Each structure stands twice: as C-alpha cells, then as structure tokens.
Amino acid sequence: MKTIGFIGLGLIGGSIAKAIRKYHPDYHILAFDQNRSTLAAAVSGNIIDGVCEEKDNRFGSCDYVFLCAPVEYNLKYLEFLKEIRQPGCIITDVGSVKGIIHEKVEALGMTDCFVGGHPMAGSEKSGFEHSTDRLVENAYYILTPGGEIPLERLTDLTEMIASIGAIPMVLTADEHDFITAGVSHLPHIIASALVNLVKTLDNDAGYMKTIAAGGFRDITRIASSSPVMWQQICLENTQNISNVLDDYIRMLIQIRCAIDNKDPDYIYQMFASSRDYRDSIDVVDNGLTRKAYVLYLDLADEAGGIATITTILAMDNISIKNIGIIHNREFEEGVLKIEFYEEEAMERGKALLKKRNYIVYDR
Numbered sequence: 001m002k003t004i005g006f007i008g009l010g011l012i013g014g015s016i017a018k019a020i021r022k023y024h025p026d027y028h029i030l031a032f033d034q035n036r037s038t039l040a041a042a043v044s045g046n047i048i049d050g051v052c053e054e055k056d057n058r059f060g061s062c063d064y065v066f067l068c069a070p071v072e073y074n075l076k077y078l079e080f081l082k083e084i085r086q087p088g089c090i091i092t093d094v095g096s097v098k099g100i101i102h103e104k105v106e107a108l109g110m111t112d113c114f115v116g117g118h119p120m121a122g123s124e125k126s127g128f129e130h131s132t133d134r135l136v137e138n139a140y141y142i143l144t145p146g147g148e149i150p151l152e153r154l155t156d157l158t159e160m161i162a163s164i165g166a167i168p169m170v171l172t173a174d175e176h177d178f179i180t181a182g183v184s185h186l187p188h189i190i191a192s193a194l195v196n197l198v199k200t201l202d203n204d205a206g207y208m209k210t211i212a213a214g215g216f217r218d219i220t221r222i223a224s225s226s227p228v229m230w231q232q233i234c235l236e237n238t239q240n241i242s243n244v245l246d247d248y249i250r251m252l253i254q255i256r257c258a259i260d261n262k263d264p265d266y267i268y269q270m271f272a273s274s275r276d277y278r279d280s281i282d283v284v285d286n287g288l289t290r291k292a293y294v295l296y297l298d299l300a301d302e303a304g305g306i307a308t309i310t311t312i313l314a315m316d317n318i319s320i321k322n323i324g325i326i327h328n329r330e331f332e333e334g335v336l337k338i339e340f341y342e343e344e345a346m347e348r349g350k351a352l353l354k355k356r357n358y359i360v361y362d363r
C-alpha cells in the first residue's frame with residue numbers, strides 16, 4: 001500500500017487522483033487544495049482519504065507527492081517538502097514548462113528526489129469538477145528526471161504512470177520545453193490570435209462569429225483555455241516560444257508572398273505537405289503510441305439508434321472502449337465514433353454493422 005499526496009486538486013491533480021483511485025483502490029490518497037469545496041467534493045466522491053492543511057506534516061509520510069497547483073505555488077511547496085519528505089519519497093509536478101521548476105530543484109539541492117512531469121492531456125476547462133479518471137489514458141506523460149535521481153526511483157514513477165493508463169516518455173527539461181513550445185504553446189497562441197483577429201474584423205452584426213464553421217471551431221477550441229495558465233506558460237518558456245514564433249512568422253510571410261504572386265506550386269505544396277504530415281500523426285504506430293481502433297458510421301436520427309448499434313456489438317461479445325457522436329463536420333451530421341480495444345474486435349464490428357446495412361467508414 002502506498003501513500004500519495006496531492007497539492008492542488010484541479011483538472012490535472014483531480015484527474016490523476018481519480019485515475020490512481022480507479023487503478024489502485026488500496027492506495028491512501030491525501031490532498032490539500034486552497035479551495036475547500038474542492039476538497040469536500042473529493043472526500044464525498046471517495047477520491048481522497050484525507051484532507052491536509054497547507055503545510056501538513058502528513059506529506060512527509062508520502063511515497064509520491066504530486067504538485068498540481070499553479071507553478072509559483074509549486075515552487076514554494078518544494079521548500080516545505082524539502083524539510084519533511086521521507087527517504088525514498090518521489091516529488092513530481094505536472095506543470096506545462098519544466099525548466100523553471102528544475103532550476104528551483106537544483107537550487108534547493110533536491111535533484112535526488114524530484115522528477116518533473118507533464119501529462120500531454122488536458123482541456124480548455126479547469127477545476128476538479130472537470131477532472132476525470134480517463135484524462136491521461138493513452139496520453140503521453142513526459143518525465144524529466146534531473147541527473148541525480150536513482151534509476152529505481154525513476155522506474156517506480158514510470159511504472160506508476162503506466163499503471164494509470166498513460167504512456168511515459170523520458171526527456172530532458174530542455175528537450176521538453178523546446179518540443180512543447182512547438183506543439184502546445186504555439187498552437188494556443190495561434191488560436192488566441194486568430195480569435196482576436198476575427199473579433200476585430202467582424203462587423204457590428206457579428207456575421208463572422210455567426211457563420212464560423214467547423215474549421216474555425218476546430219482550430220480555436222483551445223482559445224477558451226485559462227488566461228492565467230497561458231499567461232504563466234508564456235512567461236516561463238519565453239525564449240523557446242519566441243524562437244518558434246519567429247519561425248512561424250517567417251513562414252506566414254512566405255505564404256503571403258506566394259499568395260500575392262499567385263504561385264500555384266507553392267500553395268499546392270503547402271496544403272499537400274501539411275495534409276500528409278497531419279494524416280501521418282493518427283496512423284503512427286511506433287510501439288509507443290497505442291493505435292486507436294476506431295470506426296465511424298452514419299447514424300440515423302431516430303430514438304434508440306445508438307442502443308441498437310451497441311446491442312448488435314454486445315451480442316457478438318464485442319467490447320466498446322469509447323462511443324460518442326462526432327461534433328465536428330468532417331463527416332456529414334450525425335456520425336457515431338466507436339473505439340474498440342483491439343483491431344480484431346474492430347474488424348468483426350465493421351463486418352457485423354455492414355451486414356446490417358450501416359454505412360461504415362474507417363478513415
């Protein structure tokens with residue numbers, strides 16, 4: 001039996017705690033959050049076993065402490081944990097930028113017990129009420145150990161992360177901050193800038209806002225994320241973000257030139273190359289990514305439509321991992337997405353549904 005401590009129990013802390021509760025019901029989970037109602041909800045939902053105070057010595061009995069509060073508080077809690085941690089305790093965080101916390105860990109001489117962490121999963125929502133035990137499932141979970149962490153402690157944490165359904169990946173803090181600047185931080189800035197641009201271009205009647213279709217919605221969902229969190233990320237990963245923004249601006253200028261010059265080859269190549277690379281993301285199966293076994297099918301707009309489909313599959317003992325109606329308009333309206341656990345189950349499901357005249361797509 002292990003004892004796990006959480007400081008901060010919002011979207012990410014809450015999701016990890018829920019996943020630990022699901023996969024390790026025997027673990028003892030303690031938490032502190034500055035929001036008392038969050039702690040009350042976590043107790044009544046049987047997610048945590050004990051409520052801690054801000055500087056609670058019970059964190060000293062933990063095998064793992066997850067720092068999941070905003071970064072400036074995580075940095076402060078490190079100083080406190082340094083004094084009370086038990087030998088063998090692993091302290092980890094979930095922050096979106098890793099350089100800043102590693103600097104503090106080194107300054108405090110805690111490189112033997114700290115492993116940076118960052119689940120590459122989340123949403124534009126925040127707070128414990130939006131946390132789920134499935135948030136980190138099948139998501140990469142980056143770990144950034146400092147140089148002095150004993151290998152067996154890193155292995156323990158890696159196994160723990162894998163045990164809750166995430167895919168651990170070890171990087172240096174520098175690699176992490178460069179990579180996430182490109183694939184996470186820049187996209188959030190682009191989404192925000194695009195929304196702000198449309199806001200200024202739109203007329204008083206708001207025609208642009210009204211007719212904004214699937215493409216605009218898909219690319220701007222993350223513009224609804226927490227302004228405070230993204231302000232912090234920009235202030236923490238400034239150099240990497242600035243560099244990648246430079247590259248992006250240069251690319252936009254080239255695109256504008258190609259359009260001004262009506263350069264058909266450049267314009268075609270731009271879209272062809274992005275389509276090929278984007279399409280390759282979903283099909284990568286390099287042993288680290290768990291391939292998703294997904295079917296899409298047209299769904300008649302009638303009561304019981306989903307129930308009929310799930311019954312057809314259940315009668316053939318086919319388990320469904322996930323099911324839901326697709327909200328974007330890549331397909332016609334009313335497309336049902338079904339995810340299976342195995343390829344064999346997906347193939348059997350496809351054959352069964354086709355036999356019953358459903359129109360099935362596997363992208």
Ligand SMILES: NC(=O)C1=CN([C@@H]2O[C@H](COP(=O)(O)OP(=O)(O)OC[C@H]3O[C@@H](n4cnc5c(N)ncnc54)[C@H](O)[C@@H]3O)[C@@H](O)[C@H]2O)C=CC1
Binds near residue numbers: 009094119
């Ligand atoms: N939101 C996302 O999609 C992702 C966020 N992250 C990182 O996770 C960290 C937390 O983000 P979220 O869970 O999204 O935020 P959140 O706002 O949902 O949760 C933060 C929690 O910390 C609590 N808190 C605030 N100040 C505190 C303090 N002084 N002491 C104790 N608790 C305090 C809040 O009450 C809240 O429950 C951030 O550093 C963020 O960079 C990482 C991956 C994804």
Ligand SMILES: O=C(O)C(=O)Cc1ccc(O)cc1
Binds near residue numbers: 096119120123184222
């Ligand atoms: O909502 C989304 O798609 C995200 O990109 C969520 C997210 C936000 C911050 C992170 O550090 C990691 C993931």
